[in-house]
Amino acid sequence: MLKTSFLSLTFAMLLLLSAFPQTKPITLEDIYRDGAFRQRTVQGIRSMKDGEHYTTLVQGRHIVKYAYQTGNAVDTLFSTRSLGQYGLNTISGYEFSGDEQQILIHNNVQPIYRRSFLADYYVWHSAAQTLTPVSDNGSQQATTFSPDGKKIAFVRDNNLYIKVEGDKEYAVTTDGVFNEIINGIPDWVYEEEFSFSRAFEWSPDSRRIAWIRFDEREVPLFNMEMYGNRLYPVWFTFKYPKAGETNSVVSVHIYDLQDSSVKTVDTGNDTEQYIPRLIWTADPEKLCVIRMNRLQNRADLLIANAETGATTTLYSETNQYFVDLENNFVNFTPDGNYFYMFSERNGYIHIYLHDMRTGVEIRPITYGNFDVASILGYHHDTQRFYYIAADESPMSRNIFSIGIDGRNPVKINAHKGMNNAVFSNGYKYFIANYSNANTPLQVELYNERGELVRVLENNAELTQKTTEYGFVDKEFMTIETRAGVTLNAYMMKPANMEPGKQYPLFMYVYGGPASQSVLDSWDASRMAWFQMLTQKGYIVVSVDNRGTGFRGEEFRKCTYLQLGKYETIDQIDAAVYFSELPYIDASRIGIFGWSYGGYMAALCLTLGADVFSLGIAVAPVTNWRFYDTIYTERYMRTPQENPDGYDDNSPINHVDKLKGKFLLVHGSADDNVHLQNTVVFAEKLVQANKQFDMHIYTDRNHGISGGNTSLHLYTLMTNFILNNL
Numbered sequence: 001m002l003k004t005s006f007l008s009l010t011f012a013m014l015l016l017l018s019a020f021p022q023t024k025p026i027t028l029e030d031i032y033r034d035g036a037f038r039q040r041t042v043q044g045i046r047s048m049k050d051g052e053h054y055t056t057l058v059q060g061r062h063i064v065k066y067a068y069q070t071g072n073a074v075d076t077l078f079s080t081r082s083l084g085q086y087g088l089n090t091i092s093g094y095e096f097s098g099d100e101q102q103i104l105i106h107n108n109v110q111p112i113y114r115r116s117f118l119a120d121y122y123v124w125h126s127a128a129q130t131l132t133p134v135s136d137n138g139s140q141q142a143t144t145f146s147p148d149g150k151k152i153a154f155v156r157d158n159n160l161y162i163k164v165e166g167d168k169e170y171a172v173t174t175d176g177v178f179n180e181i182i183n184g185i186p187d188w189v190y191e192e193e194f195s196f197s198r199a200f201e202w203s204p205d206s207r208r209i210a211w212i213r214f215d216e217r218e219v220p221l222f223n224m225e226m227y228g229n230r231l232y233p234v235w236f237t238f239k240y241p242k243a244g245e246t247n248s249v250v251s252v253h254i255y256d257l258q259d260s261s262v263k264t265v266d267t268g269n270d271t272e273q274y275i276p277r278l279i280w281t282a283d284p285e286k287l288c289v290i291r292m293n294r295l296q297n298r299a300d301l302l303i304a305n306a307e308t309g310a311t312t313t314l315y316s317e318t319n320q321y322f323v324d325l326e327n328n329f330v331n332f333t334p335d336g337n338y339f340y341m342f343s344e345r346n347g348y349i350h351i352y353l354h355d356m357r358t359g360v361e362i363r364p365i366t367y368g369n370f371d372v373a374s375i376l377g378y379h380h381d382t383q384r385f386y387y388i389a390a391d392e393s394p395m396s397r398n399i400f401s402i403g404i405d406g407r408n409p410v411k412i413n414a415h416k417g418m419n420n421a422v423f424s425n426g427y428k429y430f431i432a433n434y435s436n437a438n439t440p441l442q443v444e445l446y447n448e449r450g451e452l453v454r455v456l457e458n459n460a461e462l463t464q465k466t467t468e469y470g471f472v473d474k475e476f477m478t479i480e481t482r483a484g485v486t487l488n489a490y491m492m493k494p495a496n497m498e499p500g501k502q503y504p505l506f507m508y509v510y511g512g513p514a515s516q517s518v519l520d521s522w523d524a525s526r527m528a529w530f531q532m533l534t535q536k537g538y539i540v541v542s543v544d545n546r547g548t549g550f551r552g553e554e555f556r557k558c559t560y561l562q563l564g565k566y567e568t569i570d571q572i573d574a575a576v577y578f579s580e581l582p583y584i585d586a587s588r589i590g591i592f593g594w595s596y597g598g599y600m601a602a603l604c605l606t607l608g609a610d611v612f613s614l615g616i617a618v619a620p621v622t623n624w625r626f627y628d629t630i631y632t633e634r635y636m637r638t639p640q641e642n643p644d645g646y647d648d649n650s651p652i653n654h655v656d657k658l659k660g661k662f663l664l665v666h667g668s669a670d671d672n673v674h675l676q677n678t679v680v681f682a683e684k685l686v687q688a689n690k691q692f693d694m695h696i697y698t699d700r701n702h703g704i705s706g707g708n709t710s711l712h713l714y715t716l717m718t719n720f721i722l723n724n725l
Contacts, residue, residue: 023470026532028718032711037465037528042443042456044093049100051426060090063103068429071445071454078103078124086122086131097149101126104145104152113188113671115197116141121154135169141185142198146206153200153209160184160200160211162257172209172255179221179239182214187248189241190214192672193630194276195327205284208306209255212275216248224669227698238671243625243632244639250275252289254306263309267291267302274630276325282336290330292323296634299323301330301359315359317343321557322634324349324514326374332356334380340365342372344553351375351387353404365406371550373397379427386423394550395476395488395520399432412450418521431456435522437474437490439463470495471531476520481573485546488518489574492530492540497583504588504725505578506533508542511567512596513635514549514556517542529714536722541578545570561642563624563635564603564649571600572608579611590614590725592717595673595702596621599651602681605662606654613660614725616717619673619702622681623650626674652681655688661724662692665713667700693720
């Protein structure tokens with residue numbers, strides 16, 4: 001009888017387990033050591049000139065040619081096999097010459113700042129099947145072919161070089177000196193805030209090369225101590241202009257390869273101005289120079305005569321706050337008749353068509369109460385633009401084509417969520433990248449009719465793991481603040497929540513200008529960690545405060561001159577809103593952020609000390625006076641003009657309000673948000689007799705990664721949450 005009862009009980013338990021499948025617990029080792037939840041993608045996609053084939057970089061070793069029509073591999077154009085004498089076991093990137101008979105490849109990458117790096121470059125000659133180093137005189141930066149493929153330009157030791165096919169390299173400039181003069185690559189603040197790492201451009205006919213020269217001799221130095229395994233640490237010293245301080249003086253020059261002459265472009269006499277872009281027009285005699293004033297509320301399109309350097313102003317874009325300079329801010333049509341540009345002149349980011357001769361606006365290409373995210377291209381033969389817009393929701397993106405008349409936009413993506421695309425030459429095919437909040441990256445090949453040709457990557461293995469590990473869905477919602485502002489948010493709840501039980505709330509924030517955390521896209525960086533926290537009984541939420549992106553100019557720029565004020569109010573109000581839900585424990589609300597998010601977390605733990613009981617600030621700005629000129633002054637003007645805006649919303653001035661458990665984390669070699677922010681803040685906390693925890697990661701930059709660092713950091717933060725929330 002006992003035996004029969006035991007068997008019956010066992011059978012009943014098995015039935016129960018089958019009804020509620022057991023899920024695997026997520027561990028930090030799964031995420032940060034083993035990469036168990038890492039997405040797969042397709043690397044190095046490039047369309048070939050014929051528009052019928054594309055190439056990808058496979059396993060960092062092979063450049064493989066595929067047919068768009070079938071999606072099948074048809075050839076291997078380059079392989080590292082038998083190239084061991086060059087140290088080429090893998091390559092990091094590649095570029096074709098104009099005739100596609102040569103491939104510029106690089107390896108041995110040595111990162112400098114966020115986008116810049118030194119590398120060893122080689123030219124693969126397809127016909128001869130030979131590999132030639134670009135230079136025997138050291139690694140290079142920003143190496144690229146001329147349009148005709150007969151020349152290569154690069155930067156080394158702050159000087160611009162050219163190598164002509166079959167000839168030795170020669171220096172275009174010779175005055176480059178570290179921390180003094182830079183030719184052809186940007187200084188630190190330009191690279192970081194104007195988002196580029198090459199400051200030279202070939203003319204369309206390959207006759208000339210234009211570059212920006214940075215004179216940073218008067219820019220203040222910043223020192224970072226680098227420890228390594230040395231007996232005595234060394235200083236890494238670089239020029240970093242903090243808000244209100246001296247910037248580099250920039251100038252533009254054009255070198256003519258035919259007669260070796262150099263012309264200086266007339267950009268005016270204002271030494272405070274910025275030159276964030278050089279763009280050659282369809283006419284090789286005309287260079288477009290984008291010039292911005294230091295306040296960044298005006299952007300001029302200067303057209304320079306390549307022969308003389310004389311300029312005329314084609315168009316000026318002004319804004320009551322600041323001009324938001326997108327990566328593809330302005331472009332020129334191949335026929336030379338028009339230019340098209342981004343503008344917020346009607347309250348949202350849209351594309352506008354202008355006459356190339358007069359600069360006068362012809363018409364808006366896109367319009368409506370939504371923002372355009374990017375321009376993917378313009379097909380001259382069909383006179384159609386391709387672009388991405390947040391037309392349905394700030395949280396999603398769709399791909400469109402539209403005629404030059406600005407009528408009848410056509411949506412061409414197949415899925416709802418976050419969409420992007422790479423088009424073939426001729427726009428006959430496109431490779432779409434898609435994800436949503438609960439679906440990892442899908443890479444799919446489509447023809448011009450929007451018909452699926454082939455799935456290139458579906459992350460099926462990762463999708464299966466999300467089921468095995470019991471990933472919960474992100475739930476999107478809107479909340480209304482006490483000021484009556486509607487904000488977008490998402491929530492992730494523990495599976496099988498118990499009725500009547502209250503759970504701790506963990507908020508993730510970034511919150512910076514034009515950013516977004518609340519998106520219908522797969523979060524490749526922290527999704528698995530948040531899922532792990534839900535398994536441990538935490539509710540995870542994120543809220544996009546005022547100042548964030550894709551809700552029109554007024555929402556995005558309402559924080560002008562007072563960064564942090566409205567953002568913090570919104571995060572505090574959101575926490576209060578959530579605290580009133582019956583299943584959330586109002587006494588256990590924590591907030592975490594990194595960089596601008598770290599700044600927000602520090603403000604919330606001080607100004608919102610009665611609401612938040614825990615905060616984690618990683619690499620935070622704690623005083624806007626410590627941050628760089630271009631970013632900070634864009635939103636705040638200078639500290640000399642706006643001292644209260646700087647000081648009222650800097651965490652170091654609110655240390656006396658701290659109440660909850662607080663963890664400060666920083667990398668000692670953070671060239672972006674300097675360790676100074678954390679150590680000065682820490683001293684203020686000490687003098688206010690506030691207890692807190694702090695961890696410094698030796699020789700780590702703003703990303704705080706490498707080796708075992710990510711695992712250690714997330715273990716530190718997880719334990720802090722488990723022990724204190």
